[in-house]
Amino acid sequence: MPLVIFVDDSETALASTRMVTNSMPIEVKQYTEAQTALAEMQGGMTPDLIITDLNMPVMNGFEFLKALREVPATKRTPTLMLTTETKPELKQQGKALGLTGWIVKPFNPAQLKQAISRVLRLPA
């Protein structure tokens, strides 16, 4: 099954995504710290999709994304930002860093499922 990584410093936000994705044919791993997820990927974990929050302490979503692009195994891994931020300039910054897409919280469960399916090319 495809591996999807969720990174969000909020346990409750992770719970919300877990409830939506638990019926999908994917393996999910969740992290409350971007640096921990990054260390796992530097250690050889190769997710098929990464979904990360933007505003996080220690390492924010953009810093995480930049670091991911330095790891050979995740250089081109599709990455979606899941955030409360709606500013166009932030979206542009994400796009320039190689972000795949932008999802604004609170997300629509059906839309999140569709986005994951689209990126992973899962059968409808």
Next chain:
Amino acid sequence: MMMLDSIDELLNHIKDVQLDVIELSGESLMKMSSFIEKNGLEIDEDISTALQYQDIITQQLNATIEAIESMKKSIEVFSHAFKSDEGLAEQSVVKLREKLQKTLEEAKEKKSRFSGKHAAEHADDEIEFF
């Protein structure tokens, strides 16, 4: 400046209440999500949105706590300057006002940033792909 001490105490109290609310709100959501997951229930859009509002509430309260801490620091600096030299008081009042104004502006900006679709009228359900 006893008045400043009272304001400081009041700010501490507001901060404590907000921290308690964050904790209770988080516990409440985790209990509900645990029940939903344990029973294999599928959530619909309304329930999902309601659960996600908790995260927005937490972010908003954390932003106001940051504003409170910033206010406390500004008041402390003013209080120190006032105690050491009353002649500096007038100058310090101006600086305090500027700092409080900056804190307010930052807090308002964070309110907007952390509201997500709840506040952004133009935002719709479409996920933007690049």
